[in-house]
Amino acid sequence: MSHDTLSDVLRTVRLRSSMFFDLACGGQWLAQAPGSRDIAAMVMPEVDQVIDYHVVTRGECWIAVQGEPPLRMREGDIIILPQGDPHVVSSAPGLRADPGADWTREMQLHNRPFRVAQERMPIPGPPSCGGEPGKDYEVSTSLICGFIGCDRRPFNPLLATLPRLLHLPASAGTTWGAQFAQLAASESGSRRPGSEALLERLSEMMFVDAIRRHIDEMPDASTGWLAGLRDRFVGRALSLLHENPAADWSIDELGNQVGLSRSALHERFVALVGLPPIQYLAQWRMQLAARMLRESQSSVLSIALRSGYDSEAAFGRAFKRMVGMPPATWRRKQGQSVAA
Structure with missing residues (x-):
């Protein structure tokens, strides 16, 4: 494939990350996380979609998402939750916290790292220590937890095709994921200047590596954008569209270039x-235009032409139809959101 379509999408949807806290856990423990949409404004207020991830740097634990069987995680394993589902990480399967516990408020009051160390159940979540004040519990499991953010709107073809859980086992070989787990443990423990910025950049590489591994492991009968990326003909069509999105493409021209009839390519x-x-x-094109509206000072007409439209009016109608407001209004709201 001459054009790296996956990289193009990841750049355009503004992939970025935030390290947030460490967990040092002992005894019988759990960390119960709400859906990322419920805490997005607190952890990464500038993004549309927040993706949780956890790296086991010592010991082992269990992770559970509602509707899915609990998954055992061992030292070096990485788990990613692309859809931001509520989940529980715990010392044993089946544990749940007190439904009335509000750990998000306590999170704001505590410095990193948080220590979860509890011999009784339930406990309210990551920042709460419980137990006797000042008691030093023996740590049996350590995790690095963080968030990856990206644009969900106007159009992110990658998100919908990712599963609720992406598991990167440590035994899968020397990949970015395995290296990240080792570096996360080292950098988190050392607390050297620049460690947090380094881990943020490395976590983005880990996420890309996880997607590539997921593509490699997808069954042949899979569907979705990533399956299309892997397909000989559809992958080539996607590459052409992403390489020159402003071109006056037709299904006939696209079919000619990928070697299929228009009906076969469409199907x-x-x-x-x-x-x-x-x-x-x-x-x-709307995703590309949204990024230009947000990040540049170019006129709406200039962005319309660069997005493949002949006029500002035609672009404005298309943008409003998809986004729900005119381009200029959307740009103004984005500026207000960033300022806030």
Whole structure:
């Protein structure tokens, strides 16, 4: 593939990360996390979608998402929750915290790292120590927990195709994920200047590595954007659209370049990606335009032309149809959000 479509999407949806806390856990313990949308304004207020991840740097534990069987995690394992589901990390499967516990308020009152060390149940969550004040519990499990953020709107083809849980076992070999687990343990423990910034950049690499491993392990019958990326014909079509999104593409021209008839390409693209090629292109153009509106001082007309539209009016109608407001209004609201 001449154009790296996955990298293009990750850049355009503004992938970035935030290290947030360490957990040093002892006895019988749990850390119960709400859905990322419930805490997004607190942990990464400038992003649309917050993705949780956990790295086991010592010992082992269990993670559970509602509707999914508990998953055992061992030292060096990484778990990513792309959809930001509420979940529980605990010393044993089946543990739950007090439903009335509000650990988010306590999180704001405590410095990092947090220590969870409890011999009785339940406990309210990451920042709460419970037990006797000042008692030093023996640590049996340590984790690095963080958040990765990206744009969900106007169009992020990657998010919908990712599962609720991405598990990167430590035994899978020397990958970015395995190296990140080792570095996370080292840097978190050393507390050297720049450690947090270093881990933030490395966690983005870990996330990209997780997606690549997920692509490699997907069954042949898989559908979704990543499956389309892997397909010989649809992957080539996606590459062409991303390489030159402002071009006046037609299904006939696209079919000629990938080596399929227009009907065969349409059918194959819809079966894998979930929408026709030209509709996909229209939505991707809106994502590109949104980034330019947010990050540049270019006029709306200039952005319209760079996005493949012949006029500001045509672009404005398309943008409002997808985003719900005119480009200038959306840009102003984004500026207000950043300022806030």
